[in-house]
Amino acid sequence: MTTPAGYDAIVIGGGHNGLVNAAYLAKAGLSTLVLERRYVIGGAAVTEELYPGFHFTTFSYAISLLRPEIVHDLDLVKHGMLVIPMTTSFAPMDNGDYLHLGADSEENYHEVARHSRKDAEALRDYRNLMGRVAHAVKPLLDEIPPNVVSQEPDEVAHLADVAGYLRDLDPRVLNMLVRLVGGSASDILDEYFESDIVKGLLASSGIIGSRVGPRSHGSGLVLLYHMMGEIDGVFGKWGFHKGGNGGFTQAVGRAAQAFGAEIRLNTGVSSVITKNGTALGVALESGEEIYASTIVSALDPRRTFLQFVEPRDLPSDLVDAIEAYKFQGTSAKVNFALDAPPRYPALGNRTDMFHGMINIAPSIDYLEQAFDDAEGGTFSRRPYIDGAVQSILDPDMAPPGKHILSCFIQYTPYELADSDWDSEREDLGDTVQATLESYFPGFGNLILYRDVVTPLDIERKIGLSEGNIFAGEFLTPQMYLFRPAPGWNQYRTPINGYYQCGSGTHPGGCVMGAPGRLAARQILGDLSPNGRSA
Amino acid sequence: MRETPFYERLAPINSTHRWNNWAGYLVAERYQHSATAEYFATRNSVTVFDTSPLFKYRISGPDATDFLAGVLARDVRSCDVGQAQYTIWCEDAGFLLEDGVVLRTGESEYWLTSAEPNLAYFSGLIGNRKVEVADVSEDYGLLAVQGPHALNVVARLVPDARDLPYFGVTSADASGRPLTVSRTGFTGDLGYEIWVRRDDALSVWDDLAEAGADYRMTPMGMRALQMARLDAGLLLIDVDYSSARFAWTDAQRETPSELGLGWMLDRAGDRPFIGHSAIQRELANGASRWRTVGIQVDADAYEQLYNSEGVVAPKEGVYVDQAQSLYDRDFSVNSDASYVGYLTSFMFSPVLKRHIGLAKVPPASAGPGSRVYLELMVSNRPKYVPARVVKTPFYQPERKTSSHRGIRE
Numbered sequence: 001m002t003t004p005a006g007y008d009a010i011v012i013g014g015g016h017n018g019l020v021n022a023a024y025l026a027k028a029g030l031s032t033l034v035l036e037r038r039y040v041i042g043g044a045a046v047t048e049e050l051y052p053g054f055h056f057t058t059f060s061y062a063i064s065l066l067r068p069e070i071v072h073d074l075d076l077v078k079h080g081m082l083v084i085p086m087t088t089s090f091a092p093m094d095n096g097d098y099l100h101l102g103a104d105s106e107e108n109y110h111e112v113a114r115h116s117r118k119d120a121e122a123l124r125d126y127r128n129l130m131g132r133v134a135h136a137v138k139p140l141l142d143e144i145p146p147n148v149v150s151q152e153p154d155e156v157a158h159l160a161d162v163a164g165y166l167r168d169l170d171p172r173v174l175n176m177l178v179r180l181v182g183g184s185a186s187d188i189l190d191e192y193f194e195s196d197i198v199k200g201l202l203a204s205s206g207i208i209g210s211r212v213g214p215r216s217h218g219s220g221l222v223l224l225y226h227m228m229g230e231i232d233g234v235f236g237k238w239g240f241h242k243g244g245n246g247g248f249t250q251a252v253g254r255a256a257q258a259f260g261a262e263i264r265l266n267t268g269v270s271s272v273i274t275k276n277g278t279a280l281g282v283a284l285e286s287g288e289e290i291y292a293s294t295i296v297s298a299l300d301p302r303r304t305f306l307q308f309v310e311p312r313d314l315p316s317d318l319v320d321a322i323e324a325y326k327f328q329g330t331s332a333k334v335n336f337a338l339d340a341p342p343r344y345p346a347l348g349n350r351t352d353m354f355h356g357m358i359n360i361a362p363s364i365d366y367l368e369q370a371f372d373d374a375e376g377g378t379f380s381r382r383p384y385i386d387g388a389v390q391s392i393l394d395p396d397m398a399p400p401g402k403h404i405l406s407c408f409i410q411y412t413p414y415e416l417a418d419s420d421w422d423s424e425r426e427d428l429g430d431t432v433q434a435t436l437e438s439y440f441p442g443f444g445n446l447i448l449y450r451d452v453v454t455p456l457d458i459e460r461k462i463g464l465s466e467g468n469i470f471a472g473e474f475l476t477p478q479m480y481l482f483r484p485a486p487g488w489n490q491y492r493t494p495i496n497g498y499y500q501c502g503s504g505t506h507p508g509g510c511v512m513g514a515p516g517r518l519a520a521r522q523i524l525g526d527l528s529p530n531g532r533s534a
Numbered sequence: 535m536r537e538t539p540f541y542e543r544l545a546p547i548n549s550t551h552r553w554n555n556w557a558g559y560l561v562a563e564r565y566q567h568s569a570t571a572e573y574f575a576t577r578n579s580v581t582v583f584d585t586s587p588l589f590k591y592r593i594s595g596p597d598a599t600d601f602l603a604g605v606l607a608r609d610v611r612s613c614d615v616g617q618a619q620y621t622i623w624c625e626d627a628g629f630l631l632e633d634g635v636v637l638r639t640g641e642s643e644y645w646l647t648s649a650e651p652n653l654a655y656f657s658g659l660i661g662n663r664k665v666e667v668a669d670v671s672e673d674y675g676l677l678a679v680q681g682p683h684a685l686n687v688v689a690r691l692v693p694d695a696r697d698l699p700y701f702g703v704t705s706a707d708a709s710g711r712p713l714t715v716s717r718t719g720f721t722g723d724l725g726y727e728i729w730v731r732r733d734d735a736l737s738v739w740d741d742l743a744e745a746g747a748d749y750r751m752t753p754m755g756m757r758a759l760q761m762a763r764l765d766a767g768l769l770l771i772d773v774d775y776s777s778a779r780f781a782w783t784d785a786q787r788e789t790p791s792e793l794g795l796g797w798m799l800d801r802a803g804d805r806p807f808i809g810h811s812a813i814q815r816e817l818a819n820g821a822s823r824w825r826t827v828g829i830q831v832d833a834d835a836y837e838q839l840y841n842s843e844g845v846v847a848p849k850e851g852v853y854v855d856q857a858q859s860l861y862d863r864d865f866s867v868n869s870d871a872s873y874v875g876y877l878t879s880f881m882f883s884p885v886l887k888r889h890i891g892l893a894k895v896p897p898a899s900a901g902p903g904s905r906v907y908l909e910l911m912v913s914n915r916p917k918y919v920p921a922r923v924v925k926t927p928f929y930q931p932e933r934k935t936s937s938h939r940g941i942r943e
Contacts, residue, residue, distance in 0.1 A: 082578065082885065087567070103571065233846050233850055393750070
């Protein structure tokens with residue numbers, strides 16, 4: 001049902017999933033409108049010139065899990081997609097030494113062997129098995145998951161198919177998959193490695209974005225997601241988008257527009273208009289109403305189900321599930337404008353260690369201590385830092401010769417025990433700066449500008465509830481069959497014509513784009529004459 | 535092995551310590567472990583490539599233009615002073631000898647680069663004309679500065695470079711060092727090539743390196759160059775064609791039209807150059823045996839082919855310069871499928887996210903969209919993946935040819 005001046009579809013939220021979803025819908029011929037509350041599209045994947053000449057990845061800063069099908073389907077290269085692969089991984093140590101992995105596996109063997117011969121050999125086995133696990137899981141990322149609640153024969157068969165697929169995996173692969181999904185990163189790493197620096201580096205992938213310590217159950221799942229990252233067929237490899245992750249969402253935006261989608265900026269939505277259990281349109285914060293027969297929320301599940309519609313219009317078990325769905329953001333960003341690249345004493349004036357991420361986590365104990373601080377209700381006194389001087393590979397991020405340093409920080413619990421983030425913001429910045437100073441002496445003298453983004457700022461600026469970067473924790477009870485709620489994991493909602501396509505749906509965040517793509521598949525299937533009309 | 539004029543600066547920055555042989559000179563295959571990183575530096579910031587091993591000739595004298603108009607298949611008379619041309623030369627039967635770039639540096643002076651030695655060949659064609667062909671290969675170093683920031687680097691030494699159109703040529707005096715700069719290159723990107731007197735090579739390198747530091751200018755090795763040129767659809771001698779000079783049979787030889795270079799030939803076709811009559815006959819009779827085309831592999835089919843074997847579909851690092859067979863159908867399900875041609879260069883383009891290649895197919899199968907099947911070894915068995923003919927260049931950023939006149943960094 002399209003009312004005069006209405007659209008076939010309205011997508012609420014111009015984050016990467018909203019844009020991907022809109023591009024697919026527009027490509028299929030639907031007149032599609034994207035409504036973005038901010039002045040810029042991209043959601044968490046934006047690049048902002050916060051200081052003259054310096055372009056910051058304010059929030060999301062790297063790319064890897066983006067589905068290759070989306071690149072082809074939406075012609076993203078034509079619209080400016082350019083992912084610059086990272087070729088190094090640099091982990092400073094407290095004694096001034098370091099672990100510096102590069103693009104050559106033979107050279108990496110010798111670099112790891114400086115710390116442990118056993119680990120050098122084990123790293124190859126570890127990566128080999130992790131690659132096989134990632135390859136095995138990959139098809140599950142690209143399909144709409146089964147509905148575990150439904151008794152419909154199709155869904156029962158679908159669930160059986162998935163079980164059959166898993167049963168057919170090599171037992172070694174399946175065993176590791178189960179350990180990752182249910183276990184801790186440190187249990188797995190302890191089995192392979194002995195040196196603190198290797199374990200610290202690898203364990204860091206098990207905590208990013210999540211309120212888990214490396215020894216907590218659940219860190220295995222986060223580790224799995226980061227290992228599933230893939231650049232051009234190489235698992236575990238990450239890249240920087242040209243111009244930051246905002247460069248990526250701009251490309252998706254251009255693709256969506258090329259397919260005919262309209263994008264309206266500075267347009268906040270206050271509610272979804274429904275009548276008799278069917279979505280009719282959206283009401284804007286301005287009071288304006290826009291009508292469409294398909295409404296897609298790209299926002300997180302709390303906003304999708306508890307803010308835009310009346311809970312009384314939803315089944316109570318769904319409302320209960322969404323209320324219980326955990327966000328508990330625990331990450332922050334501190335972004336610096338620098339006069340020159342940081343200097344690591346043991347490497348002199350070298351900068352080649354900045355061709356990828358700088359990982360400040362010299363051991364699992366370091367990460368675990370940082371986690372314990374957060375469990376005590378404060379931010380970590382010695383935080384985990386995932387840093388990137390992206391301007392080294394992409395000089396256009398800063399004026400000639402100058403640099404930016406993006407620092408992802410953990411742990412920074414959304415709820416502080418005895419304080420609030422407006423009071424703690426600059427203290428967090430100082431703590432991060434002091435931590436960097438301890439590894440890169442003289443760092444403080446390089447700083448031209450500093451921008452601290454707390455979990456509260458993430459929530460305020462881009463609307464992610466409690467500042468959770470994945471639009472909901474990566475916890476096994478919130479994944480796949482249950483993301484965001486059992487029976488509502490197939491992008492539909494109980495309201496006819498109202499869909500969800502944000503990172504709070506399968507397979508989740510990490511700039512994959514898969515939720516946006518799979519939701520479009522569901523919507524277009526429902527709209528097609530042969531499709532199951534909701 | 536010989537060292538180029540820049541070797542002294544290149545040796546310390548070649549972190550792989552490995553060198554290849556190009557025309558008898560030491561050249562780096564890559565300066566860092568990832569050739570892909572050097573390739574991306576060309577697409578994203580700026581690289582410098584030492585292209586000094588090319589043979590370099592100065593052709594001068596009152597009859598230089600007439601001489602070259604009779605030797606080169608592309609009409610050099612349409613190349614004004616201050617311009618350059620990508621050009622080719624053929625033998626009598628109309629088969630390609632070589633390709634190269636010719637710079638018109640004066641009314642009666644040209645500089646020409648080629649991959650193979652040509653001094654005796656060109657000299658032998660002079661006859662009574664007032665022309666001198668001088669081999670200046672050893673007198674000059676040649677640097678290619680390529681990538682989106684190439685102009686910002688080159689203009690620090692040669693401000694006039696800002697006014698150069700695509701394939702423009704200018705001369706400059708950089709603090710007493712004469713330089714010739716052309717807006718040319720082999721990367722398909724914005725780029726410049728700089729001729730430097732041998733004695734000035736190191737000091738010019740140092741000035742360029744300093745100018746490039748702000749843009750993170752990266753030295754680029756052979757492999758990254760090969761990848762970049764394939765994006766651009768540029769032919770590579772001994773890979774995509776063989777010089778007719780050393781071929782034993784016509785099956786190894788190709789004409790300009792067969793190589794996709796027919797656009798170079800005059801419309802009127804009345805200028806006599808070496809190979810002219812044979813080429814006219816070929817065109818009149820429709821006798822071309824091949825067309826050289828771009829091929830793009832079906833990404834989903836490629837992915838499925840490997841996934842069905844339980845392995846990852848290879849992408850990163852795929853660059854093949856050995857011939858690979860093309861069939862008209864999937865041979866594994868159609869036993870009567872026929873061989874239709876061959877791929878000469880094949881790679882996964884990290885920028886385009888596609889497997890692309892240059893191929894020879896019969897004229898009837900050369901139209902854009904024509905389908906062929908590429909034979910690949912998957913888990914040690916031959917498999918066939920669908921691909922289609924596409925236009926080249928595969929990758930063509932606007933900056934490659936756009937005007938920069940009046941634009942400052």
